[in-house]
Amino acid sequence: MQIARIALDVPLPRLFDYRLADGGVEAVGRLATVPFSKGTKIGVVVAVQDHSDQPEDKLKTAELIDGLAALPADWIALCEFCARYYQHPLGQVMAFALPPLLRKGKQPRNLKQKVGAGETAPTSHAATPDQQMAIAAITNAQGFQTFLLHGVTGSGKTEVYLQAIDAVLAAGGQALMLVPEIALTPQLESRVSARFPGAQVVSAHSGVADAARARAFLAAQDGRADIVLGTRLSVFMPLPRLKLIVVDEEHDASFKQQEGLRYSARDVAIFRAKQRGVPIVLGSATPSLETFHHATSGRHTKLDLPLRAVATSMPTVLTVDTRKQKLQDGLSQELIDAISERLRRGEQSLLFLNRRGYAPVLACPACGWISHCRRCAANMVVHLADRRLRCHHCGLENAIPNACPDCGNLDIQPFGRGTQRLEAKLVERFPEARILRIDRDSADSPKKWQALLDAIHAGAADILVGTQMLAKGHDFPMLTLVGVVGADAALFAADFRAPERLFSQLMQVGGRSGRAALPGEVLIQTEYPDHPLYQALVAHDYDAFAREQLAEREAAGFPPFTFQALLRAESEALSRALEFLHEAVSRAPTFQEVLRYDPVPMRLVRLKNRERAQLLVESRSRPALQAYLTEWMTQLHTLKTPRDLRWHLDVDPLEY
Ligand code: ADP
Ligand code: ZN
Numbered sequence: 001m002q003i004a005r006i007a008l009d010v011p012l013p014r015l016f017d018y019r020l021a022d023g024g025v026e027a028v029g030r031l032a033t034v035p036f037s038k039g040t041k042i043g044v045v046v047a048v049q050d051h052s053d054q055p056e057d058k059l060k061t062a063e064l065i066d067g068l069a070a071l072p073a074d075w076i077a078l079c080e081f082c083a084r085y086y087q088h089p090l091g092q093v094m095a096f097a098l099p100p101l102l103r104k105g106k107q108p109r110n111l112k113q114k115v116g117a118g119e120t121a122p123t124s125h126a127a128t129p130d131q132q133m134a135i136a137a138i139t140n141a142q143g144f145q146t147f148l149l150h151g152v153t154g155s156g157k158t159e160v161y162l163q164a165i166d167a168v169l170a171a172g173g174q175a176l177m178l179v180p181e182i183a184l185t186p187q188l189e190s191r192v193s194a195r196f197p198g199a200q201v202v203s204a205h206s207g208v209a210d211a212a213r214a215r216a217f218l219a220a221q222d223g224r225a226d227i228v229l230g231t232r233l234s235v236f237m238p239l240p241r242l243k244l245i246v247v248d249e250e251h252d253a254s255f256k257q258q259e260g261l262r263y264s265a266r267d268v269a270i271f272r273a274k275q276r277g278v279p280i281v282l283g284s285a286t287p288s289l290e291t292f293h294h295a296t297s298g299r300h301t302k303l304d305l306p307l308r309a310v311a312t313s314m315p316t317v318l319t320v321d322t323r324k325q326k327l328q329d330g331l332s333q334e335l336i337d338a339i340s341e342r343l344r345r346g347e348q349s350l351l352f353l354n355r356r357g358y359a360p361v362l363a364c365p366a367c368g369w370i371s372h373c374r375r376c377a378a379n380m381v382v383h384l385a386d387r388r389l390r391c392h393h394c395g396l397e398n399a400i401p402n403a404c405p406d407c408g409n410l411d412i413q414p415f416g417r418g419t420q421r422l423e424a425k426l427v428e429r430f431p432e433a434r435i436l437r438i439d440r441d442s443a444d445s446p447k448k449w450q451a452l453l454d455a456i457h458a459g460a461a462d463i464l465v466g467t468q469m470l471a472k473g474h475d476f477p478m479l480t481l482v483g484v485v486g487a488d489a490a491l492f493a494a495d496f497r498a499p500e501r502l503f504s505q506l507m508q509v510g511g512r513s514g515r516a517a518l519p520g521e522v523l524i525q526t527e528y529p530d531h532p533l534y535q536a537l538v539a540h541d542y543d544a545f546a547r548e549q550l551a552e553r554e555a556a557g558f559p560p561f562t563f564q565a566l567l568r569a570e571s572e573a574l575s576r577a578l579e580f581l582h583e584a585v586s587r588a589p590t591f592q593e594v595l596r597y598d599p600v601p602m603r604l605v606r607l608k609n610r611e612r613a614q615l616l617v618e619s620r621s622r623p624a625l626q627a628y629l630t631e632w633m634t635q636l637h638t639l640k641t642p643r644d645l646r647w648h649l650d651v652d653p654l655e656y
C-alpha cells in the first residue's frame, strides 16, 4: 500500500499519514484533500512510502487535487529548512508560502493571461568603473556566493542589479529580486519591466489580489516568469531556472516577519541561494551590522560603490547644537533660515521626524491624567487632523475629550511633537509654502502613497514633513535640504539595535537630498553633537560607525557575535504567561554552550488586553542553539496550557 505523508496547516510539528487512493511517488509535491478531525483539510504530500507507523487499517484516504502541478522538490526542501530553523510546523510553513487560492486547492482563472511585460524602450547607463567591477564579480560567480553591495545612496546599486539580471536573462535564467515593503511601488515595477521589454515580470506582495498572486506563483513555477519582484513573501516563489537573487536594502526590518512564521526573508534567501548554487547580492547604503560583519570577516564578498553615479558630491551633513538656543516650535534658527533659503530658490526641503500623529500624549496639568490606552501599556496618541486619540499599538481610538475625564479641567494639553504638529507649525510659519505630510496616516494605502510620491516629483510641494517612510529609495531631484528633528531619544533607547536603526534612517533620509544636479545639505538638530553616531554621519563614515558598534556588541556578547531566540508567552494575566515560561524552563535541556535567561515581562507588557512575558536563550554557536531549540520544542509541544495562553518562539529576533 502507498502511504502519503502529508503536511497539514495545524499547529503540530508533525506530518500525517494517509492512504493514497491513486498514484505513487509522483504524488510528492501534490496538494491533497484529506479527512481531518470532523471535516476535511488540504495539505501537501511531502513523501510517499510503503509503510506507516500508524496501524494501517486506521488510516483514512487522501484525494489528490487535479490540475495543479506538483510543487518542486527544492521548494519542499526550502519549507523544510524554514520549519527546522524557525521551529515552525511544516504544514504551517507551507500554508504560508503558498498563495491563499492555491492553499485552498483552487486555480486562478485566465491562467495563461499575460503576466505583465513592459512596453517602453529599455534605458540603460554605461556602467561606471565601480559598477563594472561589481557587475563582473556577480556575473562571474561560480555557483553560490554572497555579495554585499555596499553603495552610498544614489551610487547606482539598482543599475548594478539590473545589469546583473540582464546577464541572467540572456543565459536563460530567472531572477528573484526582493525589496522592502514600502519600496515596491508601481514606479519600481515599471522601471524593471521597462528595462526588460521582452521579459515576463511578475510582482508579489501582500497587496496583490488573490487571483493575481496565484497566477504569479504558477508563472514562476512553470518558468514563464523571468523576473520575480516582490516583498519578503516572494522568497517562497518556486523558480526552476533560478540564477540570481537580489535583496535590495537588505538591512530593512520589513524583511523579518513579526508574526506566524517569524522568518527573515534575507536569511532564507541566502539559504535558498546556497541550496540552488546561485549568487545572491545583498545591497544597502547602510548594511545590517550582521551582514557587514560577515563581509569584513570574509564570509560574504564585499563590493563597494563609494561614489554617487550622478551628483558630484555627497550632501553636507551638519549638526545644530540645540542646547545653545531656544527652539521655535521645535525648530532651530539655522533650520528655519535654511528652509527659507530653499523656498526662495524654489527647492524642496524635508523635515524628518519619526513620530506620526500630532502629539504622543494628551495630559491634564491639573490632576496628572494622561491618555493611557485601556488595552495596552502605552499612551494614546493625539491625532488632531481628525480629532481622535489613537493607540499605535492596538488601533483603539476615541474622540479627543473636551475636558479631563478625571477632574473636568477644560485645559488639557497635547505634549510632545509628532508630524502633524510639526506640519501645523510650518503652515503658520511659512504660509506661502506648499507643505506635504508623508506618514502612515497620510499614505495609508499604496494608492495614496503613490499619489504623494507623484506630487513630490511634480514639484507640487515645497516642504515635506515625514517619517521613515520617506527614507526609502526614492529620488527627489528638487530636494536640497533635509532637517532632522527629535532623533536624540533613539541614542539612549533600551534596545541595543536602536543606534543601528537610527544611523541607517538618517543616512537614508539624508541621501534623499541633492541627488541630481543640486548639492544637498542635512541639518541634524541635537543636544549631543559630539555623539559618535552623529560624528560618523557628518563624516559619511558608515565603516567607522559599524566598527564602533560591532566592538560594543562583541564586548556585550550581542548579535552578530551570539545567536538568540526568544520564547514569548501571552495571556490575560501576566502571572499565567510567566508561569508558562517557568514551566518551559523546567523542561529545557541543559547545554553547556547555551545560556538561558530568566523569564521577564516584556517592555510593552500589555498589548490588546493581553499581558506578555519572554525568555531569552543565547549561544555563540548556531548549531548548538538549533539543537537546543529542537529538543526543547518537542517538550513544549506536549505541555498542556491554559485556554487563554498563546506562546511562540522567535529565532533571530529583531524586537525585544
Ligand atoms: P541606488 O540604488 O544606489 O540608490 P540608483 O541605481 O537608483 O542608485 O541610481 C541613482 C541615479 O543614478 C539614478 O537616477 C540612475 O538612473 C543613475 N545612474 C545609475 N548608474 C548610472 C551610470 N552608470 N551612469 C549614469 N547614471 C547612472
Ligand atoms: Zn484632570
Ligand code: ZN
Pocket (backbone or CB within 6 Å): 373, 374, 375, 376, 378, 391, 392, 393, 394, 395, 396, 608
Ligand atoms: Zn492599545
